[in-house]
Amino acid sequence: MATTTTLPAADYNHNDHHDHGHKETFITKYVFTQDHKMIAKQFLITGIIMAFIALFLSILFRLQLAWPEKDFPILEVFLGKWAEGGRIKPEFFLALVTIHGTIMVFFVLTAGLSGTFSNLLIPLQIGARDMAAPFMNMLSYWFFFVACVVMLASFFVESGPASAGWTIYPPLSALPTAISGSGTGMTLWLISIGIFIASQVMGGINYISTILNMRTKGMSLWRMPLTIWALLFTAILGLLSFPVLVSAVVLLFFDRSMGTSFYLSDIIVQGQILAHEGGSPILFEHLFWFLGHPEVYIVILPSFGIVSEVISINSRKPIFGYHAMVYSLLGISVLSFLVWGHHMFVTGMSPFLGGVFMITTLIIAVPSAVKVFNYIATIWRGNIRFTPAMVFSIGMVSFFISGGITGLFVGNAAIDIQVHDTYFIVAHFHLVMGSAAIFGMLAGVYHWYPKMFGRMMNNRLGYLHFWITFVGAYFVFIPMHFMGIDGVPRRYYAFTSFEFMEKWLSVNVFITWSAIIAGLAQVAFAWNFFHSMKHGKLATQNPWGANTLEWTTPIERIHGNWPGELPTVHRWPYDYSKPGHSEDFIPQTVPYSETMSSNLPHDFEGNPEAEKIQREWEAQQLVVDEESK
Amino acid sequence: MRLKGFIHIKGVFGLVFGLLFLFHSPSFAQTDTAAVNADTEQVATTDSSAVDSATATDTSVAATDSEVSATSAPASASTTAVAAEEEAGIPAQVYVNFFYYVLLFVLVCFIVTILGQVLSVYELTQGLRKKLPVNNWHSHQAWFFLVGLIVFLYGIYWSYAHHGTQSFREAATEHGARIDTLFIITTIITTIVLVLTHIALFGFAFKYRGSDKRKAYYYPHNNALEKIWTITPAVVLTILVLFGFFTWRGITNIPEEQQKEALQIEITAEQFAWNIRYGGRDNTVGKRNFKLTTPVNGLGIDFTDNSALDDIRAGDIVLPVGKPVHFTINSKDVLHSFYIPEFRVQINAVPGMPTFFYIVPKYTTEEMREKVGDPDYNFILLCSKICGSGHYNMQKKVIVVTDAEYKEWLSQQTYYFDDTMQKEFKELSQPKQANLVIDGNKMVSNN
Numbered sequence A: 001m002a003t004t005t006t007l008p009a010a011d012y013n014h015n016d017h018h019d020h021g022h023k024e025t026f027i028t029k030y031v032f033t034q035d036h037k038m039i040a041k042q043f044l045i046t047g048i049i050m051a052f053i054a055l056f057l058s059i060l061f062r063l064q065l066a067w068p069e070k071d072f073p074i075l076e077v078f079l080g081k082w083a084e085g086g087r088i089k090p091e092f093f094l095a096l097v098t099i100h101g102t103i104m105v106f107f108v109l110t111a112g113l114s115g116t117f118s119n120l121l122i123p124l125q126i127g128a129r130d131m132a133a134p135f136m137n138m139l140s141y142w143f144f145f146v147a148c149v150v151m152l153a154s155f156f157v158e159s160g161p162a163s164a165g166w167t168i169y170p171p172l173s174a175l176p177t178a179i180s181g182s183g184t185g186m187t188l189w190l191i192s193i194g195i196f197i198a199s200q201v202m203g204g205i206n207y208i209s210t211i212l213n214m215r216t217k218g219m220s221l222w223r224m225p226l227t228i229w230a231l232l233f234t235a236i237l238g239l240l241s242f243p244v245l246v247s248a249v250v251l252l253f254f255d256r257s258m259g260t261s262f263y264l265s266d267i268i269v270q271g272q273i274l275a276h277e278g279g280s281p282i283l284f285e286h287l288f289w290f291l292g293h294p295e296v297y298i299v300i301l302p303s304f305g306i307v308s309e310v311i312s313i314n315s316r317k318p319i320f321g322y323h324a325m326v327y328s329l330l331g332i333s334v335l336s337f338l339v340w341g342h343h344m345f346v347t348g349m350s351p352f353l354g355g356v357f358m359i360t361t362l363i364i365a366v367p368s369a370v371k372v373f374n375y376i377a378t379i380w381r382g383n384i385r386f387t388p389a390m391v392f393s394i395g396m397v398s399f400f401i402s403g404g405i406t407g408l409f410v411g412n413a414a415i416d417i418q419v420h421d422t423y424f425i426v427a428h429f430h431l432v433m434g435s436a437a438i439f440g441m442l443a444g445v446y447h448w449y450p451k452m453f454g455r456m457m458n459n460r461l462g463y464l465h466f467w468i469t470f471v472g473a474y475f476v477f478i479p480m481h482f483m484g485i486d487g488v489p490r491r492y493y494a495f496t497s498f499e500f501m502e503k504w505l506s507v508n509v510f511i512t513w514s515a516i517i518a519g520l521a522q523v524a525f526a527w528n529f530f531h532s533m534k535h536g537k538l539a540t541q542n543p544w545g546a547n548t549l550e551w552t553t554p555i556e557r558i559h560g561n562w563p564g565e566l567p568t569v570h571r572w573p574y575d576y577s578k579p580g581h582s583e584d585f586i587p588q589t590v591p592y593s594e595t596m597s598s599n600l601p602h603d604f605e606g607n608p609e610a611e612k613i614q615r616e617w618e619a620q621q622l623v624v625d626e627e628s629k
Numbered sequence B: 001m002r003l004k005g006f007i008h009i010k011g012v013f014g015l016v017f018g019l020l021f022l023f024h025s026p027s028f029a030q031t032d033t034a035a036v037n038a039d040t041e042q043v044a045t046t047d048s049s050a051v052d053s054a055t056a057t058d059t060s061v062a063a064t065d066s067e068v069s070a071t072s073a074p075a076s077a078s079t080t081a082v083a084a085e086e087e088a089g090i091p092a093q094v095y096v097n098f099f100y101y102v103l104l105f106v107l108v109c110f111i112v113t114i115l116g117q118v119l120s121v122y123e124l125t126q127g128l129r130k131k132l133p134v135n136n137w138h139s140h141q142a143w144f145f146l147v148g149l150i151v152f153l154y155g156i157y158w159s160y161a162h163h164g165t166q167s168f169r170e171a172a173t174e175h176g177a178r179i180d181t182l183f184i185i186t187t188i189i190t191t192i193v194l195v196l197t198h199i200a201l202f203g204f205a206f207k208y209r210g211s212d213k214r215k216a217y218y219y220p221h222n223n224a225l226e227k228i229w230t231i232t233p234a235v236v237l238t239i240l241v242l243f244g245f246f247t248w249r250g251i252t253n254i255p256e257e258q259q260k261e262a263l264q265i266e267i268t269a270e271q272f273a274w275n276i277r278y279g280g281r282d283n284t285v286g287k288r289n290f291k292l293t294t295p296v297n298g299l300g301i302d303f304t305d306n307s308a309l310d311d312i313r314a315g316d317i318v319l320p321v322g323k324p325v326h327f328t329i330n331s332k333d334v335l336h337s338f339y340i341p342e343f344r345v346q347i348n349a350v351p352g353m354p355t356f357f358y359i360v361p362k363y364t365t366e367e368m369r370e371k372v373g374d375p376d377y378n379f380i381l382l383c384s385k386i387c388g389s390g391h392y393n394m395q396k397k398v399i400v401v402t403d404a405e406y407k408e409w410l411s412q413q414t415y416y417f418d419d420t421m422q423k424e425f426k427e428l429s430q431p432k433q434a435n436l437v438i439d440g441n442k443m444v445s446n447n
């Protein structure tokens, strides 16, 4: 495998070439670092740890669902009074569901995913030495870290963690008398999310300004890899929607501790008449979902970007319809602000408004469909290399299809009457968002691991991880659709109180076993990830034969990314298997003058001078050919 | 090789012991004096001494060692002993069992590692023997995708055939039938899309697995193709949207007149129960005001409103078949959701804002029992919005009967404004008028 680079021959051995003389300490290098690559790793590792915690919580509540009548004495050992006699209590069950959802959505799939890959890829793929504001970047990580700590701390308060669901709808979340988790636990939840949003905003501003201002020479917007496009839209979505969640959270805070009535009205809890009047819980739902829906796209867009890149590289083919991919990202981003009401069809919101939201919701399915078709077209007639990243990407597309088509059910207000707040919804979003986004993230980890750690992960463990997780996720979520159609509501502590749910008890056991096995398979990943840092095979300069700029940086990962000058970009990132070229990839740094045999008229659009040179060369080539005959 | 294997073993054991140590620490259980002891044998004892109340019985439990915690209740009848016993009640066997599970998992890891090593060795020797260049296409994965495709398609079929038939029941209301039509059309369309795209995705993955002999086809875009697959979904979706929109409006946009003529029933949700109120002779549910709530008047019904006087209290929701019903849904505390799956009815119960649903039941409970072939079958009202610890068990029977049966049933129900309620109403309104003259005047003038 060739490791093409057109960098000026710099001396790679002088790592601290860019260190401006001073020596880095452990603290500045690994803890309060301002190097975007190290911050990316911090985000990733924190995200992975949080993912394991959230996964563990989900196994706990799955145990309860599968064997509602059985005691697990071991649970009492580490849950204490919340699992007295080895049986999880109903309130703690809700706390588990709530914290599982919160951690997964915000800390793993938002910070862990876009935090990691924005930090890692933006400077590397656009040819910048670091982020626009490295210090703020560092703050962004540490705010995120503190948010994680505060959220986990809520497990150690007397009244337990927040337990009103990850959507924390008031009045339940506002009244400690209605559920104990709405006491100190909910306060911590709100504080944690407040800090988290600050982290997101600092990160977002940084990502956007870096992408817009710090692209290297030749890196026009239309030459950016799709990862960067996706991360750009993600950051914009976050910046526009997270502040709305702040307002929702702050008003809830007021209602809880200062006696205001933004969300509360006409309430009698435990025989006590509360003074609140005039508020509306629906207001909270509007504010929450104005963030909440863009949030689900904040989660999936980076995965789209990663998967576009990985599929293209490993099919050895340009991504099909690059422009369409960008426009569909744009379309999804814009539309995602206009559909939040589809979470509220049956909340008592004006039914006419529901009808309008239904129309906008189904429109958003069009750009989503375009993306899927383009992925499939990219694979078509490719020359597919099944790296672990590639198999995860194919898995991601499969999940996105399976989960996306159920969007047509829930997006249809009339059908949603039947399936809202049932297991059907759980199945829908775990496939389309949960599984698809996680697979995108894993694809990214397997793909850019050599860039992060200079070593390769073990392929075979990767495949094992993929197949068990892929099958496991389908085994877990496909049956849930049918429970939902049957009318089993979500967030039920046990299925034992209703006769019609009894037929699902055995299915629940099956689901829980699938979840446990898929969960254990993640150990293969954790092992692979941490063990390969020290013991993996050494990475080569460009292990996947990719075109993008990050593979022109030295393997040693120096501060400032490139020794010497920044690379210049001459072409788009998807010249894979271009006819006429001897290799099946042409890095972005290779000028057209070096690839005369493979240039196409299309490459010179708007540059008659270059076109003329090309034509002259081709004419000359003909003569040479003639002569050699 | 051997050294590497050794590192593996060390690492795995380190992980296991680390995990065990973590679980031994009772910190998760927030006991005040968390005593951590790494020794498995003694953990049970330590745990009991970690109980915050340092009573005499407590110490005795700790002293008598793990025996006490292993065997069940000592015959002592003192309440403190019972309490302490409860806290200390984790038998040592629990730890042993858990340890075995961990060991089992480690064993599985070992087997996987060994299999992996065997595979590597095999591959290496194969490579040496055939002098194959080490290729990096990993095309064996393509075969897995082919198998995956077949399993996936069969799995879809199996799910529809088994889980599908046991989950889908015909709707028992008139609007529900329309939702069902929409549901079935959407299912057909999406199933076709699901199958075709997966055949393409996994099929192409298999067919175009890499090899050194080929080069991929440079095919960056095709505008015609892209237009086709933008417009096709757009058209299909437009049809679904229009169909859905009119169905939705048909369900939710009932003319005022028609709503008034329907049987009026008010449902008020609270943690964790449903209260049912029928409009009575005047078919009008009287006003309620949450400030009037008392232990007797749980709904806060305003009996100064005449239409409240004949409101009927019911234990179950009983409906006459074929007659329109207009539900008004309230909540006393947090959000709940009024959900009757077979009726295709779902609407949230929101404190401070009544919500509505209009239905016409199509089948009586008896007819439905015959349809599903289950003589004990019942329609049931569930709560589908998370509302607290009892969320999973907030049910009410819904019974659909013939008109005659309905009238018969109704005549047996009692009024909300019964003797106790009347007494309380008088008591509450009198002292107010006596003590607070201004207030009393206001009340009078309000009337």
Ligand code: HEM
Pocket (backbone or CB within 6 Å): A167, A296, A297, A299, A300, A342, A343, A361, A362, A364, A365, A368, A404, A405, A407, A408, A410, A411, A412, A416, A419, A420, A421, A425, A428, A429, A432, A433
């Ligand atoms: C094909 C386009 C999609 C449509 C039409 C669609 C539609 C909907 C609708 C209407 C709901 C609300 C259902 C209900 O609560 O009754 C919903 C829920 C949800 N969707 Fe989608 N969706 C689509 C794609 C996505 C994508 C791409 C994601 C994430 C990446 C996503 C994530 C979610 C989540 C997280 C929820 C549930 C939130 C909750 O209640 O906890 N959806 N979707």
Ligand SMILES: [Cu+2]
Pocket (backbone or CB within 6 Å): A292, A293, A296, A339, A340, A342, A343
């Ligand atoms: Cu949404």
Ligand SMILES: [Cu+2]
Pocket (backbone or CB within 6 Å): B335, B336, B337, B383, B384, B385, B386, B387, B388, B390, B391, B392, B394
């Ligand atoms: Cu509920």
